[in-house]
Amino acid sequence: MARPREFDQDKALEAAMDVFWEKGFEAASLSDLTARMGIQRPSLYSAFGDKKGLFEAALRKYTSSHAAYVRGSLHKHSSVKEAFRTFFEDVVSKEYEKSPSTGCFCINSMVELAAHDEKFEILTREHQMYLSVIFQETLERGIQSGELDAGINAKNLAQTLVISLIGLTVFLKSRPDRVVIDNFVKQILTLVTIS
């Protein structure tokens, strides 16, 4: 009934996600965004509302794909201990490879926006709680299989692992000595083994 959209809305959103991920909300300008998205301003505004709306859409895209990545990663090994070990080690090695390190878009947003905007306070919190559920399910799989001690509190330990992951991800932004990071990962994995 009308002229069809010429750009791929999902591709454009992914490009916007990359820009916000790299620069943050404030530092990403409309010019940055439209350049990377390959569209003009009016197209952006008609498709996504305004800058905050585009940011929210980008963050939602990130959280859902990130959750899928985490879930997939933890299912790649039948051993739960092995699954957590490779997951944390991958987080670390990926961050040292990239330059500049981007970290986690959701954590970045939590720091920049959660304290001043309730919408993002909720959105970022719920993603962390969702990751916690994924961790918990993985731990329970290990308990069921007999790999992990039946006495561990999967829910509590999952929450601890999530907060540890946050600390790890943030600290990596300052490019600390790898020995410090490897030591931390080792201590965290100890919790999975002996708790």
Added chain:
Amino acid sequence: MARPREFDQDKALEAAMDVFWEKGFEAASLSDLTARMGIQRPSLYSAFGDKKGLFEAALRKYTSSHAAYVRGSLHKHSSVKEAFRTFFEDVVSKEYEKSPSTGCFCINSMVELAAHDEKFEILTREHQMYLSVIFQETLERGIQSGELDAGINAKNLAQTLVISLIGLTVFLKSRPDRVVIDNFVKQILTLVTIS
């Protein structure tokens, strides 16, 4: 030999610190800053260089006073376990009292700037490593007094505590259920007791 400065440079810097702490580097405008500092732009530029220079001075002021606060807090109890317990619990309760929660200025800066500016990568990393030294000294005090097991690795544990503190501080920005946080603190303190 010339007209004396009419404003207190340190008070002005503290006001700038508050603004950057609340808003971050990008979102803090020169108008915000001069208004809270109670000075005019030319005074700001002659005293602190430019916006980044003022930010750096503010961050340095923060890290030194924050390090002093942490050291003082950990020395308030002769029991090292008690010292860490009240320290972490204070971090948590202070953050739930404030609205909006400000978190840690150094961590905020690490997330916003460390990946794009080597100066802040180094500055924020060194502050965390300095906190780690304070933690380590406190742990060693506990070992010396016999309160802590002599077998613990004070340096490694201190680094773990610092990264855990980062995760805790960041996650608090999303105002998670207090139960989740209290559980995390309890697990972290367990490391001090049994490692």
Added chain:
DNA sequence: ATTATTACATACCGATCGGTATATTATTAA
């Protein structure tokens, strides 16, 4: 073929951005 509808590109909006030129005022040294 005409009309309604919607996406497109250009060009523009007022506001605000970080930063500074200019002139005045206050101080100290001579």
Added chain:
DNA sequence: TTAATAATATACCGATCGGTATGTAATAAT
């Protein structure tokens, strides 16, 4: 009292900010 120095206040700079009005091009229903 005068000259030198530096801090102040005002007013301004070009650039860029987020956001939009306008006219044109493309599609689908009639």
